[in-house]
Amino acid sequence: MTPLHVLDVAIVGAGMAGLSCARALVEAGLKVAVFDKARGAGGRMATRRGELASFDHGAQYFTARSPDFAAALQSWLAAGVVAPWRGRIVAWDGSNFSVAGEEARYVGQPGMSGLCRHLLGELECASQHKLSSFERDGAGWRLDFDNGETAACRKLVLALPAPQAAALLEGQPDLQAQAAGVVMSPCWAGMLRFADPLALAFDGCFVNQGPLSWVARNNSKPGRPKGEAWLLHASSAWSQAHVKDKEDQVGRALLAAFAELSGLTLDAQEVSTHRWLYAQAEAPLEVGCLFDAKAGIGLAGDWLNGSRVEGAWDSGRQLAAKIIAAS
Ligand SMILES: Cc1cc2nc3c(=O)[nH]c(=O)nc-3n(C[C@H](O)[C@H](O)[C@H](O)COP(=O)(O)OP(=O)(O)OC[C@H]3O[C@@H](n4cnc5c(N)ncnc54)[C@H](O)[C@@H]3O)c2cc1C
Structure with missing residues (x-):
């Protein structure tokens, strides 16, 4: 049965790309809702929070290179949802540490996901809604979620990592082929908590x-x-080689590698891991976004635009502009 509530645009994916797209569409007066399979917004801008420690286990920080993104950054700084990170950042080449580039780095508050929660704001958002499939419904689309719920929309945005978008695009061979052509490499993250500060002269x-x-x-x-x-x-090579390893094995290996790098005997109070199966595109398409105006389907995400937070934000905005122009 078709839901009575028909959205102008349904956005699947509450990461940076989906949320920047949603914000721009709402500002243009369109009726929008966001759906995500996770419990909260943020996607790969993720934070695991505990009482004693927190971990940004996906994106670490972001930079602002374009004037548009720099302007958005100023508004987020003013709202207190982003702050500069002035950590001491170095690079290790196997023999020596050297100071890494002095580019200004910014982080979400109180964790990376804080910026996405701010962008979500009052937008209508359904968490724990994993899109299973979608099918034609009159001039629009009917979406089916794995929890049995449905939604109806005139236009559909998939703001997902390329392989996850490709898996849903069975009926759209052109869009599917472009998404399927982008390989995204995995990344294992290790999260270590210590009782005392480690005697290291760097923060990153x-x-x-x-x-x-x-x-x-x-x-x-x-x-x-x-x-x-x-x-x-x-590294992506190590993560790929160990992609199927058990979490405790990976935790031990990463702790050992950190001990070797730091030259310290490490006595971690807690060790946990997270596997990002689709961490970063090996070769982003660099087309900004994809929009099939006839079908009413758009794709946004970092894999279409630079593999970083700024690129994801811009991809969502570019797609919103195309949808608005076609509305
Ligand atoms: C380990 C790691 C380190 C990184 N470091 C940096 C960094 O330091 N600086 C930087 O700029 N960038 C970094 N990045 C990249 C940055 O995180 C991404 O570019 C950006 O967050 C991507 O946003 P997105 O909206 O395109 O995708 P995502 O954030 O992946 O959002 C996609 C959303 O779709 C949801 N989803 C997936 N499938 C479904 C489905 N079927 N139904 C419903 N929802 C679904 C997911 O739950 C997710 O919330 C890093 C990424 C990783 C993984």
């Missing part, structure tokens, strides 16, 4: 050797609990 390090690609003292970011918390990211 790009690691260009061995299993790790990045380590960061999460509590050096503004607004985080004070407990000593280190976030580790494995």
Whole structure:
């Protein structure tokens, strides 16, 4: 049965791309709702929060390169949902540490997901709604979610990682082929809590050797609990090679790699891991977004625009502009 409530646009995916798209559409007066399979907004801008420590286990920080994104950043700084991270960032080449670029880095408050929650604001959002399929319904679409609920919309936006979008696009071979052509590599994240601060002269390090690609003292970011918390990211090659390993095995391996990098004997109070199956596009399409005006389906996401937070934001805005122009 068709739901009575027909949306102008249904947006599936409450990450940065879906939310920036939703905001721009709502500002243009369209009736929009956002759906996500997770319990909250943020997608890969994710934060795991505890009493003693918190971990941004996906995106670490973001930079602002375009004037439009820099203007949005100013409004988020003014709203207190973003703050500069002035951590000491270095790079390790296997023999030496060197200071990494001085580009200004920003983080969400009180965690990376805080910015997405701000963007979500009062938007209508259904969490724990995983889109299973969608089918033609008159001039629009009927969406079926895995919890048995349905929704009806005139236009549909999929703001999902490329492989997850491709899996849903059976009836749209052109869009499906473009999404299916983008490989997204995995990333294992390790989250370590320590009783005392580690004696390291840096707060973040790009690691260009061995299993790790990045380590960061999460509590050096503004607004985080004070407990000593280190976030580790494995390289995409290591993550791919260990993609099916058990969490405790991965935790031990990442802890050992961090001990080797730091030269410290590490006595972690807590070790946990998270596997990002679709962390970053190996070769983003760099087309901004995709929109089939005839079908009324658009795709947004970082895999269409630079593989980063700023690119995801811009992708959502570009898609919104196309939808508004076609409405
Ligand atoms: C480990 C890691 C480190 C990173 N580091 C940085 C960094 O330091 N700086 C930076 O700028 N970028 C970084 N990134 C990239 C950044 O996180 C992404 O570019 C950005 O968050 C992508 O936003 P998005 O909206 O395109 O996708 P996502 O954030 O992935 O949002 C997609 C949403 O779709 C939902 N979803 C998926 N399938 C379904 C379905 N069937 N039904 C309903 N909902 C569904 C998901 O739950 C998710 O919320 C990193 C990413 C990772 C994983």
